[in-house]
Amino acid sequence: MLIPGGHYRLAFTHSILALSQLINAPTHYRLDYPDLALILALVRGGSLARAAQLLKVDVSTVFRAVRRLEAALGQQLFEKSRAGYLPTSLAQTLAEQAERAEQALDAARIGVEQGGEIISGTVRLTCTDSVLQGLLLPALAQFMPAYPALTLELSTSNDFANLSRRDADIALRLTRTPPEHLVGRCLAQVSYRVCGSTAYLETITEQELTALTWIAPDDFLPDHPTIAWRRQHWPGVVPGYRCNSMLSVTELVRAGLGVAALPDFLIGDGLQPLSDPLPGCDTALWLLTRPDCRALRSVVTLFDELGRALKLP
Incomplete structure (x- = not known):
C-alpha cells in the first residue's frame, strides 16, 4: 500500500x-x-x-x-x-x-x-487488479525470491495518476497510447473475447449472445473498450450485473452468473470463449516508469525482471 x-x-x-x-x-x-x-x-x-x-x-x-x-x-x-x-x-x-x-x-x-552485489530498497508499483492477479503475481513468484533485500509496495489503480504524482515508480497498464511523459516498453498485445463458464453454458438453451445474462464494468470504467464495443454492436443489451473492476467481472463469470468480454490473460480454467477476438477492443500491455527513475538501481532491476518474466498465455 x-x-x-x-x-x-x-x-x-x-x-x-x-x-x-x-x-x-x-x-x-x-x-x-x-x-x-x-x-x-x-x-x-x-x-x-x-x-x-x-x-x-x-x-x-x-x-x-x-x-x-x-x-x-x-x-x-x-x-x-x-x-x-x-x-x-x-x-x-x-x-x-x-x-x-x-x-x-x-x-x-x-x-x-553475495560479495557486496545486492539490490535493496523499496520500489512502488501500480497496476490494475486484473493485471495483478492474472499476470503480475505469477511473474513475481519467479524472480522476487532472488532479491530478499528488495521491498515491493503494490497499489491497484485504473489510471496513470500514481506515476504522474510520483506516488509510484513503475506501472503496468493496458493501453493503446501510454502518456508521452513516461518511458517504457510494450510487452504484448491483448485481445478480448466473450466468455462464459462451462457450468453456465451447460444450463442455457439460448444460443444468441444478446439473449444471455451479461456482466460488465459500466459504472466505474465508462471508457473501457468492451463497453464501447457492446454499445456499438449490441445497443439493446442491458447487463444484469455491473462491477467496479475487470477482476470482479471475471469472478462473476467464473461463478456461472453470465457472460462477459474478457482479456485473453484472464481466460483460464473453467471459462470458455464464445467469440473470436472482438474488433476494436484490442489493446497492449505496457511496462512504464518515470524518466528520473532510470537512475535508481532497484527500479531498473525490477523493471528489467518484469520485462523478462511477464508472458501472456
Whole structure:
C-alpha cells in the first residue's frame, strides 16, 4: 500500500516521541539489539509462549527479560489481558524500529554472502487488479525470491495518476497510447473475447449472445473498450450485473452468473470463449516508469525482471 506523505510525517513524529521517552527514562537505559528483538518477538507472537518459540528460548526467560527491560526503562511495554500480551504505543513504535533494524541486518548479511552485489530498497508499483492477479503475481513468484533485500509496495489503480504524482515508480497498464511523459516498453498485445463458464453454458438453451445474462464494468470504467464495443454492436443489451473492476467481472463469470468480454490473460480454467477476438477492443500491455527513475538501481532491476518474466498465455 502506498502511504501519503503526511502519514510518514506522523509515523516519524511518533518514533521521535517514543525515543525521547527513552532518553528521558529515569535510568537512562541504553537499548541494544537484543532488547529490540525481544520486543519485536512479543509483539509478533502476542504471548510469552509464542515469543519464546520465535526467540528459541524458554517462556520463563522471556518473562524475566521483559520484566527487567520494563524496570530498566521505567515504563510499561506490555499489558497482559485474556487475549495475550498487548503492546503499549511505546512497544509498538519500538517494534517498528526493530523490524527496520532486522531488515537492515538481513540486507547486510546478504551483501556479505553475495560479495557486496545486492539490490535493496523499496520500489512502488501500480497496476490494475486484473493485471495483478492474472499476470503480475505469477511473474513475481519467479524472480522476487532472488532479491530478499528488495521491498515491493503494490497499489491497484485504473489510471496513470500514481506515476504522474510520483506516488509510484513503475506501472503496468493496458493501453493503446501510454502518456508521452513516461518511458517504457510494450510487452504484448491483448485481445478480448466473450466468455462464459462451462457450468453456465451447460444450463442455457439460448444460443444468441444478446439473449444471455451479461456482466460488465459500466459504472466505474465508462471508457473501457468492451463497453464501447457492446454499445456499438449490441445497443439493446442491458447487463444484469455491473462491477467496479475487470477482476470482479471475471469472478462473476467464473461463478456461472453470465457472460462477459474478457482479456485473453484472464481466460483460464473453467471459462470458455464464445467469440473470436472482438474488433476494436484490442489493446497492449505496457511496462512504464518515470524518466528520473532510470537512475535508481532497484527500479531498473525490477523493471528489467518484469520485462523478462511477464508472458501472456
